Amino acid sequence: MTGTTLDDYTDRYARRVRGMTASEIRALFSVASRPEVVSLAGGAPYIAALPLDAVGEMLGQLAAEHGTTTLQYGIGQGLPELRERICEVMALSGIDASCGASPEDVVVTVGGQQALDLVARLFLDPGDVVLAEGPTYVGALGVFQSAQAQVVHVPMDDEGLIPEALEAAVADCARAGRRVKFLYTIPTYQNPAGVTLSEERRERVLDICEQAGLLVVEDDPYGQLGFESEAPRPLRARRRDGVFYLSTFSKTFAPGLRVGWILAPHAVRDKLVIASEAQILCPSGYAQAAVSTYLGTMPWREQLKVYREVYRERRDAMLTALADLMPAGTTWTRPAGGLFVWATLPEGLDSKAMMPRAIAARVAYVPGTGFYADGSGSNHMRLNFSFPAPERIREGVRRLAGVMDQDIAMRRVFGQVSQPGRRGQAGADAPGPDLA
Amino acid sequence: MTGTTLDDYTDRYARRVRGMTASEIRALFSVASRPEVVSLAGGAPYIAALPLDAVGEMLGQLAAEHGTTTLQYGIGQGLPELRERICEVMALSGIDASCGASPEDVVVTVGGQQALDLVARLFLDPGDVVLAEGPTYVGALGVFQSAQAQVVHVPMDDEGLIPEALEAAVADCARAGRRVKFLYTIPTYQNPAGVTLSEERRERVLDICEQAGLLVVEDDPYGQLGFESEAPRPLRARRRDGVFYLSTFSKTFAPGLRVGWILAPHAVRDKLVIASEAQILCPSGYAQAAVSTYLGTMPWREQLKVYREVYRERRDAMLTALADLMPAGTTWTRPAGGLFVWATLPEGLDSKAMMPRAIAARVAYVPGTGFYADGSGSNHMRLNFSFPAPERIREGVRRLAGVMDQDIAMRRVFGQVSQPGRRGQAGADAPGPDLA
Numbered sequence: 113m114t115g116t117t118l119d120d121y122t123d124r125y126a127r128r129v130r131g132m133t134a135s136e137i138r139a140l141f142s143v144a145s146r147p148e149v150v151s152l153a154g155g156a157p158y159i160a161a162l163p164l165d166a167v168g169e170m171l172g173q174l175a176a177e178h179g180t181t182t183l184q185y186g187i188g189q190g191l192p193e194l195r196e197r198i199c200e201v202m203a204l205s206g207i208d209a210s211c212g213a214s215p216e217d218v219v220v221t222v223g224g225q226q227a228l229d230l231v232a233r234l235f236l237d238p239g240d241v242v243l244a245e246g247p248t249y250v251g252a253l254g255v256f257q258s259a260q261a262q263v264v265h266v267p268m269d270d271e272g273l274i275p276e277a278l279e280a281a282v283a284d285c286a287r288a289g290r291r292v293k294f295l296y297t298i299p300t301y302q303n304p305a306g307v308t309l310s311e312e313r314r315e316r317v318l319d320i321c322e323q324a325g326l327l328v329v330e331d332d333p334y335g336q337l338g339f340e341s342e343a344p345r346p347l348r349a350r351r352r353d354g355v356f357y358l359s360t361f362s363k364t365f366a367p368g369l370r371v372g373w374i375l376a377p378h379a380v381r382d383k384l385v386i387a388s389e390a391q392i393l394c395p396s397g398y399a400q401a402a403v404s405t406y407l408g409t410m411p412w413r414e415q416l417k418v419y420r421e422v423y424r425e426r427r428d429a430m431l432t433a434l435a436d437l438m439p440a441g442t443t444w445t446r447p448a449g450g451l452f453v454w455a456t457l458p459e460g461l462d463s464k465a466m467m468p469r470a471i472a473a474r475v476a477y478v479p480g481t482g483f484y485a486d487g488s489g490s491n492h493m494r495l496n497f498s499f500p501a502p503e504r505i506r507e508g509v510r511r512l513a514g515v516m517d518q519d520i521a522m523r524r525v526f527g528q529v530s531q532p533g534r535r536g537q538a539g540a541d542a543p544g545p546d547l548a
Numbered sequence: 549m550t551g552t553t554l555d556d557y558t559d560r561y562a563r564r565v566r567g568m569t570a571s572e573i574r575a576l577f578s579v580a581s582r583p584e585v586v587s588l589a590g591g592a593p594y595i596a597a598l599p600l601d602a603v604g605e606m607l608g609q610l611a612a613e614h615g616t617t618t619l620q621y622g623i624g625q626g627l628p629e630l631r632e633r634i635c636e637v638m639a640l641s642g643i644d645a646s647c648g649a650s651p652e653d654v655v656v657t658v659g660g661q662q663a664l665d666l667v668a669r670l671f672l673d674p675g676d677v678v679l680a681e682g683p684t685y686v687g688a689l690g691v692f693q694s695a696q697a698q699v700v701h702v703p704m705d706d707e708g709l710i711p712e713a714l715e716a717a718v719a720d721c722a723r724a725g726r727r728v729k730f731l732y733t734i735p736t737y738q739n740p741a742g743v744t745l746s747e748e749r750r751e752r753v754l755d756i757c758e759q760a761g762l763l764v765v766e767d768d769p770y771g772q773l774g775f776e777s778e779a780p781r782p783l784r785a786r787r788r789d790g791v792f793y794l795s796t797f798s799k800t801f802a803p804g805l806r807v808g809w810i811l812a813p814h815a816v817r818d819k820l821v822i823a824s825e826a827q828i829l830c831p832s833g834y835a836q837a838a839v840s841t842y843l844g845t846m847p848w849r850e851q852l853k854v855y856r857e858v859y860r861e862r863r864d865a866m867l868t869a870l871a872d873l874m875p876a877g878t879t880w881t882r883p884a885g886g887l888f889v890w891a892t893l894p895e896g897l898d899s900k901a902m903m904p905r906a907i908a909a910r911v912a913y914v915p916g917t918g919f920y921a922d923g924s925g926s927n928h929m930r931l932n933f934s935f936p937a938p939e940r941i942r943e944g945v946r947r948l949a950g951v952m953d954q955d956i957a958m959r960r961v962f963g964q965v966s967q968p969g970r971r972g973q974a975g976a977d978a979p980g981p982d983l984a
Contacts, residue, residue, distance in 0.1 A: 118763075118790055118813050118815055118816075119815050120814050121761065121763060121790075121815075122813075122815050122819075125671050125673075125729060126670050126671060126816060126819055141623075154621075154622055155621075156621055157620075159615060159616045159619050159620050160616050162615065162619070164612050164615040164619075165612050167611050167612070167615060167619075168608040168609065168612025168613070168615065169608055169612070171607050171608055171610075171611045172605055172607055172611075173604065173608075174604070174607075175600060175603050175604035175607045175608075176600050176601050176603070176604025176605070177600075178602070179595060179598065179600040179603060179604065179802075180595045180596050182804055182805035183595050183598070183603075183802035183803070183805065184592055184593075184595050184802075184803060184804050185590075185592055185798075185803045185804070186804065187577075189660075220659055222827075222828040222832075223828060223829055225825075225826075225827065225829040227826050229826060229827045229828075233694075234562050235561050235562060237561075243742025251825075251826070251829060254822075254825065254826040255826050257826075258669075258823065260810050260814045285812060291746040293561060303685075312933075313745035325557065327554075327557060338565070353554045354554055354557075355568075366615075366619035366620075366834075367619070367620060367621045367833075368618055368619035368620050368621070368832060368833040368834040369619065369832060369834055370621065370658075370828065370829075370830075370831070370832040370835075377554050377558075379554055379558050380554075380558050380562060383558075383562055386690075387694065389661075389687075389690060390661075390665060390687070390690040390691050390693075390694040391658075391661065391662060391665045391827065392658040392659060392661050392806065392828075393659055393661040393806075394663050394806075395806070396658075396804060396805060396806040396832060396835060397803075397804040398802075398804040398805055398835070399806075399832060399834070399835065429643050438628060447868075456822060462628070504930070516726040
């Protein structure tokens with residue numbers, strides 16, 4: 113097969129993949145990882161807060177003393193002892209035996225991403241609708257698009273998803289004859305918006321979905337990273353059936369191990385396992401043993417407190433810097449947990465168009481457009497506070513405010529914002545067009 | 549949503565998943581893992597041959613000294629240093645820069661399974677045909693079925709895939725108006741057949757696919773586990789375009805880390821990365837660092853020799869035991885590498901029906917039916933020699949021969965084989981119906 117023929121073959125046959133936004137974000141992260149850039153773009157936990165010597169010792173022993181099992185093949189559903197530990201972790205949030213949570217119904221996955229992909233693979237057919245918060249997790253948009261499903265966004269306010277808007281979306285889809293398969297929601301410390309679905313709305317959202325015959329896919333990577341009062345109990349703690357609960361150890365332990373899970377309704381547990389086996393055969397036995405041993409022998413509850421303290425301090429640094437430095441007309445959410453603040457720009461500013469100027473000013477963020485299936489959101493940006501140190505956060509916000517002030521001034525003078533840098537120029541002062 | 553409604557929802561919406569064979573094999577492995585059973589059923593490497601203390605020390609250091617990077621998120625394509633090491637590994641087999649192999653075109657995956665799934669996800673639409681050896685890897689059948697593709701098997705002989713049969717299959721599909729997307733092949737030390745595609749047939753197979761405009765998906769997990777002369781060069785070493793080369797560290801290092809890869813034609817590399825990001829976000833940075841450090845600092849070429857020596861001794865033990873003990877009319881392949889022997893039973897014996905009696909006699913294998921999409925293959929079985937020690941292999945073959953002798957005697961007396969044990973009986977003497 114010649115190169116040309118392969119191109120033809122690819123053009124003819126290769127499935128369309130969500131390209132634009134994902135590759136933009138990759139390019140963004142690549143630029144943002146330069147040391148001179150303050151990156152508020154990532155979503156990385158602050159791994160340096162872990163007791164790395166002790167973790168290293170534990171990991172070494174797992175191979176030296178138990179390598180013949182930990183380094184061997186495992187079973188598709190995941191290690192029984194890890195699934196028991198996962199139930200202990202979920203019980204902290206109120207998902208326990210009283211609401212039917214059992215290690216039998218836990219499926220271990222390659223991070224939260226595979227959990228999402230498995231649910232999508234099991235249920236989504238081309239043309240199906242998924243309801244999701246607007247904005248929502250960019251990786252979920254990738255999964256739904258890969259499944260050729262359509263995302264209908266439901267707006268949020270400071271109390272999270274708006275029940276009336278959810279009802280309206282359900283009704284609109286019904287009227288239009290569109291088949292809605294499930295609601296995908298991150299109810300607690302949402303990514304990217306940083307808001308939390310309030311106690312009373314949780315029941316209403318569940319009722320609406322129940323009445324509409326919709327499954328709920330509850331994604332909860334951040335629920336145990338609250339800074340203030342306890343978070344409202346997860347949706348799964350309130351309903352035994354109809355809710356898939358997805359979570360991960362990426363934010364509470366370490367993303368590099370890629371261990372997440374689904375607590376599935378019993379009726380579909382086996383189907384998820386078989387789908388996962390077709391995808392990856394089995395999750396890493398070594399990574400599973402690492403998480404299981406971490407939870408079984410190390411002070412993980414104390415470590416959660418450490419993460420919460422670190423992130424609270426950084427969130428405070430960000431909120432203070434935003435209040436001190438942002439131009440008038442900018443607003444932002446005040447997250448009670450998690451990793452992100454969602455900012456809304458003064459009228460007329462465009463976070464995506466502004467990105468090259470921000471990088472030139474050595475600060476990075478994710479433009480709001482990444483979090484909407486329809487490319488809207490250009491007057492928003494996501495700001496991460498979990499990874500950079502407090503003084504770097506303030507410096508990043510200072511640089512960002514400077515870029516915004518300039519844009520505002522330019523708008524006043526010219527009525528629109530000019531694009532500095534010419535296509536093809538390279539270097540930190542004029543990043544390539546892939547970020548524009 | 550009530551339980552009944554969820555069942556309804558699942559019945560209505562959940563995608564059909566390859567259930568029967570996969571769950572049978574799971575049940576089989578569960579029984580086969582009892583210590584009193586000699587399992588010739590698995591496909592596990594002999595991890596105890598690794599220098600586990602040294603591996604443990606290396607893994608511990610990776611977390612203790614480099615945890616802030618190894619335990620953090622990584623990039624979807626995989627670590628650049630690992631992709632360079634992978635090119636060194638492939639160069640051993642003749643896939644090197646001279647045929648266009650480059651770290652740029654390597655995509656790191658969660659074992660060989662995800663590599664297969666990504667290729668399927670990118671190219672297969674429901675109803676498409678995949679050509680594959682008959683028999684072939686059971687996990688590949690799961691992937692293709694999950695993609696709602698049809699597998700058309702192409703027969704093999706002792707020199708592997710029969711080119712004339714491949715031509716005939718291509719022509720048959722063309723005549724029937726069926727769209728064939730690619731040939732999936734394990735040319736070297738095939739799973740489950742243990743045969744190797746001969747030197748001259750490699751060129752013919754490539755020519756046939758080239759003329760038919762078919763991609764080749766070359767799965768090569770075992771190519772470096774040869775016991776005798778060098779294996780013929782991989783297909784990818786002979787063609788720069790049109791061949792996806794898939795492999796894994798599961799057999800040459802450790803399956804518990806779940807690290808495999810695709811060397812992709814450049815034109816589709818990005819699409820594979822984006823598809824993988826939608827599935828798993830990124831492969832485990834820690835596992836990748838482990839493999840990369842193993843390849844960079846430990847004597848992995850020597851370790852390959854150790855594995856080869858161990859497996860050659862075990863293959864010899866199996867071939868000798870088969871020659872000494874198997875009833876007349878039984879035939880088997882003589883693999884020059886890899887992990888498996890493929891046995892053909894005397895006429896009238898059924899390896900699937902015999903399974904409960906084998907388990908009762910404390911020996912396990914995989915019935916041939918697992919390796920055909922159409923459920924044929926009942927007069928075959930796959931026998932693994934990589935994991936059990938030589939004396940266990942001989943004991944397993946002795947037990948298996950005893951069961952076969954009994955079946956043959958019963959057939960002589962009654963004309964058919966009766967099924968011992970009644971449905972519902974439990975225990976090692978009468979295993980449950982899930983294995984029948």
